[in-house]
Amino acid sequence: MFTRILLVCLLLASYQILSAQTGIGTLQGSYTKNGNSVQFKTSTAQLRLEFCTPAMVRIRSSWTGSFEANESLMVVQYAWPSVAVQVKIQADHFLVTTAQLQLRVYKSPARIDIYTAAGKLLSSEKVTTAKGGLFRNADTVGCTKQCQPDEQFFGFGERMDFLNRRSKKLTLNVGRGKGLPHAVGAYNILEANYSPVPFFLSTQGYGIFFHNSFATSWDMGATRDDEYRFAAAGGELDYYFIYGPRFPALLEQYTALTGRSPLLPRFALGLHVGTYSGGTWGHEQLTSDRYVIELARKLRAMGIPVDLLWLDSTWRIFGKNGGKGATSFEWRETFADPKGMFDSLYAMGYNMVGLHLRPRFDNGNKIRLLDTAQQLGFTYREGNYAGEFVNYFDSNAVNFWWQRGVMRVASIGARFLKTDEGSAFGHLANESDKTGPTGKAIEGLHNVFPIAYAKAPYEKFQQYNGVRGLNQTREGYAGIQRYPYIFAGDWPSEWQYFPAVIKAGLNIGLSGVGYWAHCMGGFEHNADPELYIRWCQFGMLSPIATVFGMDHPGYKEPWNYGADGLRNFKKYDSLRYTLLPYLYGSAWQQYKTGMPLMRALVLEYQEDKNVHEICDQYLLGDNLMICPVTTKGAQTRTVYLPEGGWYDFWTGKYYTGRQYLHVVTPLDTMPMFVKAGAVLPQQELIQYDGQKTIRQLQLQVYPGNGRFDWYEDDGKSLEYQKGDNAVTPITTTAAGNTLRLTIAAPVGNYQPSIDTYLVSWNGVGKPGTVTVNGQAFKAGTTSVGNDAGSYYYDAAARKITLLCPRAVSTPGSPLNMQIVLQ
Numbered sequence: 001m002f003t004r005i006l007l008v009c010l011l012l013a014s015y016q017i018l019s020a021q022t023g024i025g026t027l028q029g030s031y032t033k034n035g036n037s038v039q040f041k042t043s044t045a046q047l048r049l050e051f052c053t054p055a056m057v058r059i060r061s062s063w064t065g066s067f068e069a070n071e072s073l074m075v076v077q078y079a080w081p082s083v084a085v086q087v088k089i090q091a092d093h094f095l096v097t098t099a100q101l102q103l104r105v106y107k108s109p110a111r112i113d114i115y116t117a118a119g120k121l122l123s124s125e126k127v128t129t130a131k132g133g134l135f136r137n138a139d140t141v142g143c144t145k146q147c148q149p150d151e152q153f154f155g156f157g158e159r160m161d162f163l164n165r166r167s168k169k170l171t172l173n174v175g176r177g178k179g180l181p182h183a184v185g186a187y188n189i190l191e192a193n194y195s196p197v198p199f200f201l202s203t204q205g206y207g208i209f210f211h212n213s214f215a216t217s218w219d220m221g222a223t224r225d226d227e228y229r230f231a232a233a234g235g236e237l238d239y240y241f242i243y244g245p246r247f248p249a250l251l252e253q254y255t256a257l258t259g260r261s262p263l264l265p266r267f268a269l270g271l272h273v274g275t276y277s278g279g280t281w282g283h284e285q286l287t288s289d290r291y292v293i294e295l296a297r298k299l300r301a302m303g304i305p306v307d308l309l310w311l312d313s314t315w316r317i318f319g320k321n322g323g324k325g326a327t328s329f330e331w332r333e334t335f336a337d338p339k340g341m342f343d344s345l346y347a348m349g350y351n352m353v354g355l356h357l358r359p360r361f362d363n364g365n366k367i368r369l370l371d372t373a374q375q376l377g378f379t380y381r382e383g384n385y386a387g388e389f390v391n392y393f394d395s396n397a398v399n400f401w402w403q404r405g406v407m408r409v410a411s412i413g414a415r416f417l418k419t420d421e422g423s424a425f426g427h428l429a430n431e432s433d434k435t436g437p438t439g440k441a442i443e444g445l446h447n448v449f450p451i452a453y454a455k456a457p458y459e460k461f462q463q464y465n466g467v468r469g470l471n472q473t474r475e476g477y478a479g480i481q482r483y484p485y486i487f488a489g490d491w492p493s494e495w496q497y498f499p500a501v502i503k504a505g506l507n508i509g510l511s512g513v514g515y516w517a518h519c520m521g522g523f524e525h526n527a528d529p530e531l532y533i534r535w536c537q538f539g540m541l542s543p544i545a546t547v548f549g550m551d552h553p554g555y556k557e558p559w560n561y562g563a564d565g566l567r568n569f570k571k572y573d574s575l576r577y578t579l580l581p582y583l584y585g586s587a588w589q590q591y592k593t594g595m596p597l598m599r600a601l602v603l604e605y606q607e608d609k610n611v612h613e614i615c616d617q618y619l620l621g622d623n624l625m626i627c628p629v630t631t632k633g634a635q636t637r638t639v640y641l642p643e644g645g646w647y648d649f650w651t652g653k654y655y656t657g658r659q660y661l662h663v664v665t666p667l668d669t670m671p672m673f674v675k676a677g678a679v680l681p682q683q684e685l686i687q688y689d690g691q692k693t694i695r696q697l698q699l700q701v702y703p704g705n706g707r708f709d710w711y712e713d714d715g716k717s718l719e720y721q722k723g724d725n726a727v728t729p730i731t732t733t734a735a736g737n738t739l740r741l742t743i744a745a746p747v748g749n750y751q752p753s754i755d756t757y758l759v760s761w762n763g764v765g766k767p768g769t770v771t772v773n774g775q776a777f778k779a780g781t782t783s784v785g786n787d788a789g790s791y792y793y794d795a796a797a798r799k800i801t802l803l804c805p806r807a808v809s810t811p812g813s814p815l816n817m818q819i820v821l822q
Contacts, residue, residue, distance in 0.1 A: 021137045024061055026108040031094060036083045038096055042110050047134075049105075051083040054098035055243040056253050058211070059112065060236065061134045061141075068236045073448040073455075074478045075211060076259045100243055109133070114206070114241060121148075122206050122243065127227045134237055139440070141212075142231025143239065147221040151204050152612050153228070154247075154602055156218070157197030157477075158486065158508040158516075160189040160500040163600060163615045165200065169222045172196035173215035174423045174447050174475050176489060187490075189500045194423070194489045195476035196447070197511035198230075199254060203606050205245025209254055209478065211238040213448045234444055247510075247603050248595055254512050255594030259482040261514045263591050265468045266715035267351040267689035268485075269583045270307030271540075271573055272472075272517070273299065274418075274548030275555060276314050277335075281324065283552050287314045288334045289341035295557070296345050300687065304558065304570055305577045307688045309345060310354035310418055310472070312548070319362025321370060322388055325421065325434060327357040329405045330364030342413025349688040352470065354416035355409055359425065359453050360388040360434070361401075369405055376400060380425075382437045389425055389436050392452035393445070402460045415465050417457040422450030422475035450475035454483035467716040476513065485515035485544050493522030493551070495531055498538075499630045503615045505542060509596035510603060514587075516596075517544035521556045524549070530632060530667065532561045533568045537670040538628040540572035541620055543597040568668055574685050581681035581697060581710065586621035588711035588727070597621060605642045608658075614640060622708065623678035624649070627663075627671035637665050645676030647702050652763040652798050674762075677706025679730045679741075689715065698758045699730070703739050707731045712752045726750040737822075739764065743815040754806055758784065761800040761819060766793055768822040772804055773815060 025043030032039045036051040046065065050058040060067055070078050088095040096103040102115040111125035111133040124146040125133035132144045153165040162168060177191030198210035200220075210216055212232040219229045230239075240257060244250040255261075276283075278291030292311060299306050315335065319328040331338055345353050361370040361379060373379050374386035378397035381387045391397040406417070425436050426446040436442075454473040462469030471483050480486060488504045491497040501518045508516050520539035521532040527549075536558075539545055547569075549556030558569035576583075586597050595603075599619040601611035617627045617639060625646065627639045643657040649672035655661065663671050674680065680700040686692060697710070713725035726748035733740045739761065746752065770777040770791050780790035784803050791802035800819065 021135045022063065023132075024063075024110045024134045027094075027105070027110050030089070031087060033085070033087060036080060036085060038085060038087055040094070040105065040110075045134075045136075047105070047110065049096060049103065051085050051098060052077075052080045052240070052257070053253065054083055054100040055249075056240060056257070057101065057103065058238070058240050060238045062236060063136050068238070071213075071448075073451045074213065075257055076479070076482070077257050116205075116243070116245075122204055123241065128224070132227075136237070139234045140231050141235065141237040142217075142229060143237065144227055144229045147224075147226050147228050148204055151202055153200045153202055153220050154507075154600070155197065155200040155207070155511045156507065157193075157199075157511045158195040158488065158504045158513070160192045160504045163503060163506060163602070164612050165218070165220045167221045167225065169217070169219050171215060171217050172198055172447075174450060174477060175427055176423060189497070192489065192504075194474055194504075195450075195480060195486050195508060195513065197476075197478050197508070197513070199478060199511055201244075201247050201250050201510060201606075203612075205243065207242040207244065207250040207254060209240040209242070209257065211240060211478075212236065213444050213446075213477070215443065215447070234440060247606050248593065251510075251512055251594040251596075251603075255481065258479045258512060260592075260594055261481045261484055261587075261590050263468060263587055263713075263720055264470055264484060264515065265351070266580070266584055267307040268470055268544070269580055269587065270351075270545070270577065270689055271305060272308040272310070272544065272546040272548075273306050274310050274312055274519075274546065276312050276550060276552075278553075279314055279334075280312075280550045280552045280555075281314070284314050284318075284332065285334065287332055289337060292341055293344050296348055296350060298559075300348055302559070302566075302570075303687070305573050305685070305687050307350065308352045308354070309350055310356065310416070312356040312418070312550075313420075315355055316357075317364055319364055319370070322358070322360050322362045322434060325358055325424070326360035326362035326370075326388060327405070328362045328364035328367060329357075329369060329408050330367045338409075339412040346413070349691060351689060352415045353413060354418060354470075354472070355414045356418040356420055358421045359390055359392070359419070359449075361390060361405070362388065367408075372404070373397075373400060380437050382435075387437060388434065392449065392456050398456045398460075401456065406457065406460065410461065410464055416461055416470045416472070418472040419450075419454050419457060420474055422453045422473060425449040425453075447477045451477055451479050451483070454480060458483040462718075468718060472517075478512075481513045481515070485517060486513055487544075487546060488516070488518035490523045490550075491519070492524045493527035493531065493549070495528070495630070495632050497522060498531065498535055498628075499616060502538065502618075502628060502630070505598050506600040506615060506618055509543075509598045509618075510600055512594060512596075514590045514594075514596035514598070515543050516598060517542060517546040519549060519556065520545070520547045521549060521561075524551065526551045526554055527556070527561070528632070529561045529565050532556070532565050533667060534629050534670070536565075536569050537572050538626070540576045541624075541626045541670075541672075545573070545576055564667060571668065572670075578682045578685055578698075579680070580689070581683050582621060582624075582708075585681065585709060585711040589621070589709065601640075601642060608642055610640055610658075611642060623675045623680060623706070625673040625675075627673070629665045629670060634665055636662055637671065638662050639671055639673070641673065645704055646673045647676065647678075647763050648672075649674050654763050674700075674702050675704070675706060676702055677704025677732045677734070678702045679706065679708040679710075679732060681708065681710050681730075693753050695753060696756045696758055697754045699741075699760065701732060701741055701759060701761050703732070703734045703761070703764060705733050712746070712754075713750050723748060724750055726752055737820060739819040739821070741817040743817075745814055756788075756806060757804045757815075759802050759804060759817065763798050764800055764819070765798065765821045766795065767791070767800055767819050769820045770800070770802065770818075772802075772817050777802055
C-alpha cells in the first residue's frame with residue numbers, strides 16, 4: 001500500500017514539473033530567411049537557425065519576442081561567410097539543408113532533428129518524455145534530446161572526476177568546490193569546477209556548445225538511458241551544433257568560434273617555478289627578496305633548466321578590508337629592494353618574473369587604492385556598498401587598475417600575473433567572509449568574470465612588455481584559452497589526487513583549452529618523495545611545466561626530496577628542454593587547428609571503445625604517448641597501445657597497436673611510447689631559452705609513415721601572426737626494407753638559425769645503403785660517423801645516426817634521405 005501511494009506521489013510531482021515546463025509549441029505559418037539565418041514563429045516562441053558554416057549551426061529560441069545581443073567574452077566570431085542554405089516545405093516539417101547537414105524542423109510539436117547530408121541521424125529531439133526538445137521553465141531554459149545506444153560524451157571543461165560522461169549528471173558553474181568530506185585542504189573532486197566549459201563531443205560525430213553564461217546542468221543519460229538534457233539557470237536558449245565527424249574537426253570549429261590559444265613566448269614552454277618567498281601563510285615574517293634571489297641562484301648552480309619564476313601571495317601585505325583575499329599592491333616590509341630583486345633575476349637569464357594577486361582592491365598601510373577606486377566607481381557594487389571587486393567588465397576600471405595598481409610592480413620588473421580566485425565574484429571568497437555582488441544579473445556574469453579578469457593583464461602586459469602575452473589563472477570558462485594559461489588548482493600532495501589531476505588535463509584539452517598546468521607533487525603539505533618523483537615525471541611532460549607548493553619550508557623545491565627526487569627532477573626537466581622544438585611545433589599546430597598539446601586518447605581514436613575510459617594515458621602532441629605511474633610502490637603498470645605501430649621511447653623496441661602491455665616501471669622511468677613514422681625534433685640541452693643560438697636540430701626518427709611540421713619564428717614577438725615564421729614539413733615513409741625521410745624546403749619568410757641536422761633512426765636493423773640526395777654515406781666508427789658524409793650504426797641500440805648540413809641540397813629544394821636495410 002505504501003509503495004503504491006509513493007508511486008502516485010512521484011507521478012503527480014513529475015506531472016507538475018512537466019506542466020510548468022513550456023516548450024516552443026507548434027510552428028505557425030511559414031519561415032523567413034535572411035542571409036545565413038532561417039527563422040520560424042511558433043505558438044509560444046521564436047526559433048532561429050543561424051548557419052555559421054555548412055557544418056555548424058546556431059540554434060536559438062526566445063519566449064520574449066526578441067533575442068539577446070551578442071557577447072564577446074565567450075564567442076569571438078559572429079560574422080561568417082555566406083552559407084548556401086536551402087529550405088523546402090514538406091508535409092510535416094521544413095527541410096533545411098547545407099552541403100553537410102539536413103535539419104528537419106517538425107511542425108507539430110515543433111522539434112529539430114539533425115542528419116548528415118547523406119541522411120545519417122546525428123541528433124533528435126524526439127524523446128519519450130511529454131515535453132521534449134527546447135523548453136523554458138521560469139528562468140530555466142534547456143533542451144532534451146535522444147541518446148543513441150552507443151553514444152558517449154566527452155568534454156565539459158576541467159573536470160577531475162570522469163572522462164566519459166555517458167550516464168552521468170554534472171553542474172557547470174565556476175568554483176573550487178566546498179563539498180565534504182575532505183581531508184586537509186582537499187576539495188571534493190566531484191564538485192571541483194575551476195574551469196568548466198559548456199561544450200561536449202559526441203562519438204556520434206557532433207558537438208554542442210551551450211552559449212550561456214549562467215550555471216548549467218547536464219543529465220547525459222543518467223535519469224533515462226535514452227535521453228540527455230542540458231539546461232541553464234537563466235539567459236537565452238542558445239546553442240551551437242557542430243558536425244565533425246572527427247573530434248579534431250569538432251575542436252577546430254569550436255575554437256574558431258570561441259578563439260584559439262595564441263602562441264606563448266617560446267620560453268613559456270620551459271619550467272615555471274613558483275615561490276612563497278620563504279614564508280607561506282602563517283610564516284609571512286620569513287619572506288624576503290633575498291630568499292627569491294638565493295632560490296634563483298641555486299636553481300642555476302644545480303644545473304636545473306628554468307625560465308619563469310613567480311612570487312605567490314606573501315610578496316604583499318594583507319590589506320585592511322579583504323585580508324588575504326584582496327590585493328593592496330603594497331610590498332611587504334621584508335622585501336627591502338624589489339626592483340633590485342627583479343634586476344638580479346633577469347641578469348641570471350630568467351625570461352619572465354611575475355606576481356600573484358586577487359581580483360579585489362584593498363587599502364594598504366600607505367596606498368589606499370580601494371578608497372580611490374570606490375570613489376571613482378571602478379569597483380563592482382554590492383547592494384548599497386561600493387564593493388571591492390575590480391569591475392573588469394569596464395575598460396575605464398581596467399585602465400585604473402593597471403595604471404594605479406599593476407604599474408606599481410610592472411614598472412620595476414614584474415612581467416606577468418597569476419590571477420587567482422576568479423571564482424569569488426558572486427560566490428563566497430576563500431580566505432575571507434566576503435561574498436561579493438549577488439543577484440540574478442551577477443549569476444549571469446559569475447562564469448565569465450574569470451575571462452575578463454584574465455584578459456586584462458594578458459593584454460596590458462603584452463602591450464607593455466612588447467612580447468607575446470602570458471597570464472596564469474586558476475579559473476575559466478568557454479573562451480579562456482585566449483588568455484593562457486590555466487592551472488589545476490590547490491590539490492593536496494596525496495596519491496589519491498594525482499589521477500584526478502591527470503583527468504583534469506585530459507578533460508580541459510577535450511574542451512578547447514590547450515595550455516594547462518598543475519603543481520608538480522601537489523600543492524598543500526609535504527609530499528611522499530615517491531609521489532613527488534612520479535608527479536614531476538608527469539608534470540615535465542604536461543603542456544606547461546610548473547613546480548610550486550605551500551608546504552613550509554619545503555615548497556616543492558626538488559633538493560628537499562632526496563637524491564632520487566633531485567636526480568629525477570633534473571632528468572625529466574632536461575628531457576623537456578631538449579624537446580622544446582617538438583613542443584613548440586605542437587603549440588603552432590594548436591594555434592592553427594585547436595588541437596591541444598595534451599590529448600586524451602579518445603580525441604584521436606574515437607571509434608576505439610578501449611580508449612573511452614582511459615584516464616591515465618595521453619598523447620603529447622601528435623607522436624608521444626605519456627603513461628604516468630599513479631600507484632605508490634608500483635613496479636609495473638598496464639598501458640594500452642591504440643592502432644598502428646609504437647616504439648618504446650627508452651629502448652626503441654617496436655610493438656603493434658590495439659593491444660595491452662604490462663611494462664616495468666622502475667622509479668626513474670615513466671613509460672613513454674612513440675608512434676611509428678614519428679619525427680621528434682630536439683635540441684641540445686640549455687639552461688634557459690635564449691641562453692645560446694641553437695645551430696643544430698636533432699631529429700629522432702621512427703620507421704613508418706608520418707609527418708611533423710617543424711615550426712620556427714623569433715619566439716617572442718607577434719610577427720608570427722603576420723607570417724614572419726617558417727614551417728618545414730618533415731615526412732617519413734617505410735616500404736619493405738626501404739626507409740625514407742624528406743625534409744622539405746621551409747615555407748615562410750623567417751630566417752632560421754639551424755645549419756645542421758643530426759638524424760637518428762631508432763629501432764632499425766643494420767643498413768645496407770644510406771644516401772642523402774643521391775650521395776652515398778659511408779659507415780663510420782664514431783657515434784655520429786666520421787664526418788658529414790658518413791653514418792654510424794649502433795647494433796645494441798638498433799640506431800643509425802648521421803649528420804647532414806641543412807644546405808646539403810640547393811636552396812629551396814628538399815633534403816631526401818633513403819636507407820635500405822640489409
